Amino acid sequence: MTLLSVETLSRSFGGIQAVRDVSFTLAEGETVGVIGPNGAGKTTLFNLLSGHERPDSGRVAFAGREITGWAPERLIGQGLARTFQHGRVFANLSVLDNVLIGASARLRYARPNWSLLGPLGELLRALLQPPAVRAEEAALQAEAQTLLHRFGERLAPRANHPAHSLSYANRRRVEIARALAARPRLLLLDEPAAGMNESETLELQHLLLDLKTQGQTMLLIEHKLDLVMQLCDRVIVMDDGAVIAAGTAAEVRRDPAVIRAYLGDSAAAKGEFTQVPEVTL
Amino acid sequence: MLSALTPWIDYTVNGLVIGNIYALLAVGLALIFGVADLINFAVGSVFSFGAYIGWVCAAYLKLPLPVTILVVILASALLGIVIERFGTRPLQGRSRIAALLVTIGIGLIIDQLLQIIFSPDPRALPSGLPDRRFTIAPGATIGTLDLLIAGVGSASGLALWLFLSRSRIGWAIRATAQDSEAARQVGIFTDRMNMLVFALASSLGGVGGLLIGMYYNNIDPSMSFNATLKGIVAAMVGGLGSLPGAIIGGLVLGLTESYGIGIFGASYRDLFAFVILLLVLVFRPQGMFQRAGRAPEPLTGTFIAWSRPLRLPRPVQAAILLVVLVLPLAGQPYVTQIGINALIYGLAAMSLTLVAGTVGQVSLGHAALLAIGGYASALFAANLGWPVALTIPLGGVVAAALGTVLIYPAFRMSGHYVSIASMAIAEIVALVILNWTGLTGGSMGLSGIPPLAIGPIDLSDARSTYYICLGLVIVMALLQARLLRSHLGRSLRAVRDDAIAAKSFGLSPSRYKMIAFLFGGFGAGLAGAISAHLFSYIDSNTFGLDLSILVLTIVILGGLGNIAGALLGAVLLVALPELFREVAQYRELVYGLALILLIRFRPQGLLGTA
Ligand SMILES: Nc1ncnc2c1ncn2[C@@H]1O[C@H](COP(=O)(O)OP(=O)(O)O)[C@@H](O)[C@H]1O
Ligand SMILES: [Mg+2]
Numbered sequence: 086m087t088l089l090s091v092e093t094l095s096r097s098f099g100g101i102q103a104v105r106d107v108s109f110t111l112a113e114g115e116t117v118g119v120i121g122p123n124g125a126g127k128t129t130l131f132n133l134l135s136g137h138e139r140p141d142s143g144r145v146a147f148a149g150r151e152i153t154g155w156a157p158e159r160l161i162g163q164g165l166a167r168t169f170q171h172g173r174v175f176a177n178l179s180v181l182d183n184v185l186i187g188a189s190a191r192l193r194y195a196r197p198n199w200s201l202l203g204p205l206g207e208l209l210r211a212l213l214q215p216p217a218v219r220a221e222e223a224a225l226q227a228e229a230q231t232l233l234h235r236f237g238e239r240l241a242p243r244a245n246h247p248a249h250s251l252s253y254a255n256r257r258r259v260e261i262a263r264a265l266a267a268r269p270r271l272l273l274l275d276e277p278a279a280g281m282n283e284s285e286t287l288e289l290q291h292l293l294l295d296l297k298t299q300g301q302t303m304l305l306i307e308h309k310l311d312l313v314m315q316l317c318d319r320v321i322v323m324d325d326g327a328v329i330a331a332g333t334a335a336e337v338r339r340d341p342a343v344i345r346a347y348l349g350d351s352a353a354a355k356g357e358f359t360q361v362p363e364v365t366l
Numbered sequence: 367m368l369s370a371l372t373p374w375i376d377y378t379v380n381g382l383v384i385g386n387i388y389a390l391l392a393v394g395l396a397l398i399f400g401v402a403d404l405i406n407f408a409v410g411s412v413f414s415f416g417a418y419i420g421w422v423c424a425a426y427l428k429l430p431l432p433v434t435i436l437v438v439i440l441a442s443a444l445l446g447i448v449i450e451r452f453g454t455r456p457l458q459g460r461s462r463i464a465a466l467l468v469t470i471g472i473g474l475i476i477d478q479l480l481q482i483i484f485s486p487d488p489r490a491l492p493s494g495l496p497d498r499r500f501t502i503a504p505g506a507t508i509g510t511l512d513l514l515i516a517g518v519g520s521a522s523g524l525a526l527w528l529f530l531s532r533s534r535i536g537w538a539i540r541a542t543a544q545d546s547e548a549a550r551q552v553g554i555f556t557d558r559m560n561m562l563v564f565a566l567a568s569s570l571g572g573v574g575g576l577l578i579g580m581y582y583n584n585i586d587p588s589m590s591f592n593a594t595l596k597g598i599v600a601a602m603v604g605g606l607g608s609l610p611g612a613i614i615g616g617l618v619l620g621l622t623e624s625y626g627i628g629i630f631g632a633s634y635r636d637l638f639a640f641v642i643l644l645l646v647l648v649f650r651p652q653g654m655f656q657r658a659g660r661a662p663e664p665l666t667g668t669f670i671a672w673s674r675p676l677r678l679p680r681p682v683q684a685a686i687l688l689v690v691l692v693l694p695l696a697g698q699p700y701v702t703q704i705g706i707n708a709l710i711y712g713l714a715a716m717s718l719t720l721v722a723g724t725v726g727q728v729s730l731g732h733a734a735l736l737a738i739g740g741y742a743s744a745l746f747a748a749n750l751g752w753p754v755a756l757t758i759p760l761g762g763v764v765a766a767a768l769g770t771v772l773i774y775p776a777f778r779m780s781g782h783y784v785s786i787a788s789m790a791i792a793e794i795v796a797l798v799i800l801n802w803t804g805l806t807g808g809s810m811g812l813s814g815i816p817p818l819a820i821g822p823i824d825l826s827d828a829r830s831t832y833y834i835c836l837g838l839v840i841v842m843a844l845l846q847a848r849l850l851r852s853h854l855g856r857s858l859r860a861v862r863d864d865a866i867a868a869k870s871f872g873l874s875p876s877r878y879k880m881i882a883f884l885f886g887g888f889g890a891g892l893a894g895a896i897s898a899h900l901f902s903y904i905d906s907n908t909f910g911l912d913l914s915i916l917v918l919t920i921v922i923l924g925g926l927g928n929i930a931g932a933l934l935g936a937v938l939l940v941a942l943p944e945l946f947r948e949v950a951q952y953r954e955l956v957y958g959l960a961l962i963l964l965i966r967f968r969p970q971g972l973l974g975t976a
Binding site: 135137156157158161162166167169173174175176177178182185186187189190192195203204205207208211212214218222247249250263267 | 670672674845848849852853854856857859860862863864866867868869870871872873874877878880881884885975
């Protein structure tokens with residue numbers, strides 16, 4: 086069953102066409118990689134999907150619903166969660182609180198849905214703490230602890246440390262844990278392995294493979310091709326805002342257009358590339 | 367026919383003259399913002415400083431006008447250099463609000479020093495020019511002073527333009543303003559650039575003060591406040607950082623004010639400035655003449671220093687509670703009185719620490735919430751005869767509701783825009799109170815506000831008042847602590863730390879800012895209501911910008927977001943200076959120094975941010 090379908094999505098900034106006519110679909114349970122040189126428009130594509138940017142044209146459907154132009158606050162409720170390329174943990178919050186924030190959209194009792202009076206109701210319930218609210222919070226706390234343990238000894242011992250005290254790699258892990266706390270139907274990962282060394286990357290790969298076997302649908306931007314090869318059912322290659330190739334990882338890496346995009350024309354003659362030079366913005 | 371037009375010609379001339387002064391201030395602000403990336407709230411104090419230096423030269427030493435102008439330029443430039451070197455330079459790389467607050471502290475210090483040296487009383491500052499008036503239209507004239515101001519204004523503008531466009535240093539300043547990182551890489555020394563723009567901006571400001579002083583033939587230290595506000599309005603209207611924008615902003619503001627006074631009367635004068643400011647902030651925060659920029663990266667925008675709150679050990683908490691409980695029994699009415707003051711400020715500070723700390727909206731208009739609560743409770747009690755025990759919580763409710771509605775337009779802003787918008791909103795509230803005479807008594811204020819009582823039991827003596835305030839503080843502190851432990855505690859702080867990431871997880875920033883203002887508005891309203899019944903008289907100045915700044919300083923001293931810190935800060939900044947009477951005279955000096963030193967050396971406050 087198709088979970089996500091993107092049709093001729095475009096977005097430009099001033100003179101720069103960051104995303105042009107991008108179309109693809111994603112089936113439930115699939116893991117798809119998005120690769121391409123820096124500035125190809127991958128992050129902008131994610132921003133369009135997660136509601137942080139509005140597309141100039143094109144449409145996005147998620148779980149059978151047209152969601153084009155929806156705000157992020159609304160999309161998370163539909164089950165669309167993401168991580169950020171440059172790391173956006175809540176610096177002053179503890180690791181555990183960061184993860185709990187991920188579950189915010191799932192709060193039923195603490196956040197009454199009374200339209201205009203909603204904020205007042207939320208305030209009063211937080212002050213009064215009725216049993217239903219307390220039970221909900223306790224269940225979430227337990228769930229968040231479990232989630233931290235998925236990251237082995239990386240996060241659980243630091244549950245009460247403020248996120249700003251974490252290493253770069255641990256912040257990426259917190260972001261993933263936070264997104265998982267939302268129990269997303271689709272998880273968007275923007276370069277989750279950036280800044281991780283080889284063994285850390287391998288650890289992440291195991292975690293993501295785990296998720297995949299559990300049926301988690303994922304869209305993954307990543308420069309480390311090994312990770313993409315191991316994990317992804319299909320790969321979409323972007324350059325200059327457009328999709329220039331799509332298919333299995335093995336097909337794509339022999340595609341002349343892809344080689345040209347990464348290495349320039351002269352290298353295209355040699356046939357295949359294995360490692361994308363890692364450049365961060 | 368022509369005679370109907372005559373006053374309009376006068377208004378125009380007057381508006382352009384005053385607008386010229388505003389433009390001088392705004393150009394200075396724009397220069398500093400462009401190069402040093404901060405809003406200089408000390409601008410008004412430099413303006414007053416210039417006026418007083420002018421008074422020393424012209425009235426005291428009787429120097430000729432050109433010499434006076436020259437001395438004012440040099441002295442003000444020197445002051446600017448001092449401000450940059452010791453005030454703002456150490457804060458490079460910190461959030462813009464840090465620098466903004468430090469310049470507020472510097473302004474407080476300069477103002478108080480001027481008061482100490484020259485006394486708070488107004489002084490005459492004659493221009494020494496022959497008072498000739500030239501007829502420019504039937505019945506409309508223009509005076510020598512008008513011409514002087516227009517001349518100095520345009521000459522400064524022209525000189526600045528030539529300097530920026532023709533000289534190498536001017537080119538470097540423009541390069542730094544465009545991209546300070548790139549400028550550093552090509553070897554432009556940004557420290558020196560910053561110092562230079564502070565000197566330039568300050569000399570413009572100082573000359574502005576001199577000219578205004580001569581124009582009204584009157585100077586006093588309280589003129590700083592107005593000058594700061596008008597300069598900022600003009601600069602924001604023009605778009606912070608844009609020099610032509612600043613000039614146009616100044617002239618537009620001067621003309622609007624002048625016509626506004628012509629149509630509605632003088633007491634509405636400042637209302638125009640703030641309404642314009644608010645409209646610009648809401649609809650065109652980048653100013654009238656600039657394009658919107660890109661959103662900032664995360665982790666750089668917040669003013670919250672990374673720290674963990676200190677927890678007082680249980681025995682210490684118990685000891686403090688005991689002391690606080692028995693304090694009025696010690697039989698020192700004066701000490702009890704000071705205790706009441708500290709408790710009321712503590713109540714206000716707790717509410718601000720939620721708004722400015724927990725959810726990160728560094729408000730410079732908190733006093734307006736106290737004003738609303740105070741007026742509401744006083745009017746319910748005095749006009750409708752409702753019992754005070756009911757009207758005080760009602761004051762809190764009105765402040766929460768009205769305050770949240772009024773601040774609503776600022777919910778989409780971030781960083782220092784919130785500070786400026788909240789200040790503008792608070793000034794609008796004060797001006798509405800001043801002009802809505804039928805309801806509020808206008809400039810006469812409200813007197814005869816019923817004293818604290820529950821039913822027939824009079825509780826207005828110091829001891830009862832103390833315990834009422836203490837009870838309220840304890841209840842509100844416990845409620846706020848409960849709120850911070852709930853899911854709201856982390857949600858509010860998440861919105862503060864990174865609004866974009868918070869949105870991705872379903873937390874709409876506006877909703878959570880609203881929740882913070884509802885709770886904080888209630889607490890602040892209570893504090894205002896108690897004060898009103900305690901003072902039995904309030905007017906539109908009772909809850910002014912100075913109060914907002916003091917409460918914010920208290921909150922920063924204690925540690926943003928920290929409840930215990932807010933209470934400790936209130937004791938240290940309100941109670942301590944009153945215990946030492948000699949210090950009380952120099953209160954502003956203490957507040958200013960506290961603000962500067964804290965932000966520089968202990969941004970997390972005494973008990974840590976939460
Ligand atoms: N908010 C924005 N404003 C202006 N330009 C942008 C913005 N976001 C992205 N761009 C531009 O769009 C292009 C694509 O960027 P991005 O999506 O980040 O690429 P990638 O993630 O593939 O490296 C780049 O040229 C970038 O500078
Ligand atoms: Mg990217």
